[in-house]
Amino acid sequence: MSSDILVQYLVSGLMLAMIYALVAVGFTLFFGVLDIIHFAHGDVFMVGAFVALASFLSLSAAGVSVPVVQLLLMTVASIAALALLGILTARYLVLPMKGAPALNVLLMTMMLGTILRESVRLFYPEGANPKAFPSLLPTNSIEIGEISLRVDNIIMLGFGAATIICVSLLINRTRLGLAIRAVAQDEETAKTMGINYTLVVMLTFAVGSGLAAIAGLISGLYYNEINFSMGLLLGVIGFSAAITGGLGNIYGAILGGILFAGLQTIGAVALPFGSAYKDVFAFAVVIIIMTWRPTGLISTLSSERV
Amino acid sequence: MSRFFHRKLSVLPSIIALVVAMAYLALILHVETQSMIIALLTGGAISFFLASRFDLVSMVRQSYSAHERVMDILTALAVVAVSAVYHENSFVLFMMATVLVYVIACLGLNLQFGYAGMLNFAGAAMLGVGGYTAALLGNGQIQTIFLLPLGGLAATIIGSILLPPMLRTHGHYSAVITIAFNLLFTTFLEVYSGFGGTQGLPVVSMSLFNFNFNEDWQLGSFQIAFYANYFLLGFVLTIIVMTVVRRIERSWIGLSFDAVRLDEISSPCFGVDIALWKAIAFMSGNFIIGLAGAFYALMLGYIAPTNFSFSDSLILVTIIILGGLGSIWGIVLTAAIVIILPEKLQAIQEYRFLLYAVVVTLVLLFRPGGLLPRVPRIYLPGWRP
Numbered sequence: 001m002s003s004d005i006l007v008q009y010l011v012s013g014l015m016l017a018m019i020y021a022l023v024a025v026g027f028t029l030f031f032g033v034l035d036i037i038h039f040a041h042g043d044v045f046m047v048g049a050f051v052a053l054a055s056f057l058s059l060s061a062a063g064v065s066v067p068v069v070q071l072l073l074m075t076v077a078s079i080a081a082l083a084l085l086g087i088l089t090a091r092y093l094v095l096p097m098k099g100a101p102a103l104n105v106l107l108m109t110m111m112l113g114t115i116l117r118e119s120v121r122l123f124y125p126e127g128a129n130p131k132a133f134p135s136l137l138p139t140n141s142i143e144i145g146e147i148s149l150r151v152d153n154i155i156m157l158g159f160g161a162a163t164i165i166c167v168s169l170l171i172n173r174t175r176l177g178l179a180i181r182a183v184a185q186d187e188e189t190a191k192t193m194g195i196n197y198t199l200v201v202m203l204t205f206a207v208g209s210g211l212a213a214i215a216g217l218i219s220g221l222y223y224n225e226i227n228f229s230m231g232l233l234l235g236v237i238g239f240s241a242a243i244t245g246g247l248g249n250i251y252g253a254i255l256g257g258i259l260f261a262g263l264q265t266i267g268a269v270a271l272p273f274g275s276a277y278k279d280v281f282a283f284a285v286v287i288i289i290m291t292w293r294p295t296g297l298i299s300t301l302s303s304e305r306v
Numbered sequence: 307m308s309r310f311f312h313r314k315l316s317v318l319p320s321i322i323a324l325v326v327a328m329a330y331l332a333l334i335l336h337v338e339t340q341s342m343i344i345a346l347l348t349g350g351a352i353s354f355f356l357a358s359r360f361d362l363v364s365m366v367r368q369s370y371s372a373h374e375r376v377m378d379i380l381t382a383l384a385v386v387a388v389s390a391v392y393h394e395n396s397f398v399l400f401m402m403a404t405v406l407v408y409v410i411a412c413l414g415l416n417l418q419f420g421y422a423g424m425l426n427f428a429g430a431a432m433l434g435v436g437g438y439t440a441a442l443l444g445n446g447q448i449q450t451i452f453l454l455p456l457g458g459l460a461a462t463i464i465g466s467i468l469l470p471p472m473l474r475t476h477g478h479y480s481a482v483i484t485i486a487f488n489l490l491f492t493t494f495l496e497v498y499s500g501f502g503g504t505q506g507l508p509v510v511s512m513s514l515f516n517f518n519f520n521e522d523w524q525l526g527s528f529q530i531a532f533y534a535n536y537f538l539l540g541f542v543l544t545i546i547v548m549t550v551v552r553r554i555e556r557s558w559i560g561l562s563f564d565a566v567r568l569d570e571i572s573s574p575c576f577g578v579d580i581a582l583w584k585a586i587a588f589m590s591g592n593f594i595i596g597l598a599g600a601f602y603a604l605m606l607g608y609i610a611p612t613n614f615s616f617s618d619s620l621i622l623v624t625i626i627i628l629g630g631l632g633s634i635w636g637i638v639l640t641a642a643i644v645i646i647l648p649e650k651l652q653a654i655q656e657y658r659f660l661l662y663a664v665v666v667t668l669v670l671l672f673r674p675g676g677l678l679p680r681v682p683r684i685y686l687p688g689w690r691p
Contacts (some may be wrong), residue, residue, distance in 0.1 A: 283490035
């Protein structure tokens with residue numbers, strides 16, 4: 001019995017870790033190519049969840065009721081929408097600010113986050129209230145000995161892990177990945193070697209925002225509820241996870257995501273009233289870890305930046 | 307020739323500007339129909355644009371600083387005169403007092419952000435600490451006037467929790483730490499039932515020497531709405547805080563703040579202790595914000611976590627950026643715009659956070675200096691470098 005509960009906590013912890021990691025990888029990618037922190041990234045994640053929900057509703061209205069088709073189209077729609085949003089952000093907000101004081105870029109991305117958050121609150125029908133997200137995956141359980149695992153959780157974990165592996169392959173094995181790494185290492189040299197800098201930045205934003213879309217979709221499917229302000233928490237934690245693992249390092253970001261999810265899950269279990277105060281605890285952990293190691297836990301991998 | 311260049315500027319431009327600005331303010335506060343308000347706002351925006359285009363704004367500012375003492379007194383009198391026009395109108399007086407709360411809070415934030423360059427997105431949390439202190443300690447035992455400095459003190463103490471992280475980090479990192487703190491603060495207040503939870507807490511009304519601030523009073527044949535009391539107290543507080551902040555800016559303290567902001571590497575070489583000055587800026591700024599929070603709570607009579615959300619922190623930062631980083635008169639101007647505009651234009655009330663975010667984005671892209679950019683410090687009235 002107790003092992004069953006342990007597995008439940010493990011699954012929920014892993015799910016959280018994956019969502020954090022997907023968001024943190026975005027932060028790290030943007031920082032790598034452009035040396036900026038994209039503060040709106042948490043809200044981009046939230047928009048992804050809402051696009052998925054909106055496309056589910058319109059598919060249902062159009063009479064498509066096969067869950068697999070719905071899921072597939074929702075995923076495509078939210079990734080495409082966010083990739084476009086990422087490209088537009090890079091092209092019209094972030095790239096023109098290149099050379100401006102870092103403070104201005106920070107404020108700019110933060111205000112973009114506010115714009116996204118407020119737009120969803122105001123313009124999505126009844127966007128101020130939490131929205132129910134459909135559970136489209138099969139919810140039956142598999143029994144392995146004493147342990148029971150839900151099929152939907154396994155599928156989501158598998159999908160998330162596959163996404164992370166794909167991103168790492170994209171960065172390490174493809175020409176685009178090579179270009180991204182080149183720009184991250186030395187922008188000037190990369191330009192002289194014939195890399196189209198603007199295009200690489202825009203594609204990086206597309207990839208990072210697409211990851212946020214997947215994270216938003218998974219989070220909606222897992223918690224079955226989304227709301228307009230959930231991006232704030234994700235943004236803060238994703239950013240902290242990226243820093244903890246050393247900004248500019250994908251594996252570091254993933255490790256950071258796992259660390260924060262682990263701490264949060266342990267906190268929810270171990271602390272009295274843990275579940276009521278889980279967000280308070282998460283923010284406190286962020287402040288403490290950032291104070292303790294502002295350059296990241298894996299200091300050899302981190303670039304200075306503080 | 308040098309006599310020509312150092313000729314003392316006439317006081318006239320600043321007096322004209324003051325009269326025009328006050329007449330405009332009174333008009334905006336008076337007008338009720340939405341179409342008239344929109345017309346007035348458009349007219350105001352166009353006139354300000356033209357005035358800054360033809361260097362009238364900088365002329366006024368030079369003239370003002372040449373006759374600073376006289377003009378300060380005249381401005382104070384003019385603001386009181388505008389409030390006297392509305393002595394019966396509770397809503398207008400409440401609005402003007404709210405503007406003052408934001409002016410005081412932004413002056414505090416300005417010490418941290420505008421001068422010492424420390425990003426603080428937990429301004430609303432510090433307001434909240436001051437407000438909740440006033441709510442919790444105001445039980446009739448303590449003279450309510452002492453709740454104001456106590457609120458400031460509480461904000462300084464709670465804020466000093468953030469001091470170690472703020473000293474170890476800067477830029478994005480301190481931004482995310484203060485955001486996390488503000489979110490922590492509001493979620494904690496919502497969850498913890500001891501401070502009223504999401505419902506919030508009632509706050510005692512202000513009273514001074516047995517004079518209850520929440521009562522209307524008579525002056526001759528005039529009926530004075532009770533918000534006038536809060537407005538006048540807030541006005542006195544604003545004058546005190548503004549004087550202090552301006553003295554700080556002009557002194558070697560302000561000079562050290564600027565050094566810390568502008569170059570963290572070369573200022574230690576000149577003997578400026580970065581950690582010390584950052585700590586001073588952060589704590590004194592939090593004190594002022596907490597003071598504003600306590601005053602705000604006493605005026606509102608009821609506070610809840612939603613009064614101090616992260617969005618409100620963004621409003622504080624918005625005021626500072628739009629006014630021009632480090633510019634005191636910029637803060638006064640934009641605080642008035644940011645607070646009064648959504649109250650008068652009902653159509654944008656709901657959309658105000660969105661609107662401000664868009665406006666700040668545009669200002670950052672096209673006019674990074676803000677509406678009234680900070681001018682080089684002038685050590686004495688009329689003094690010229």
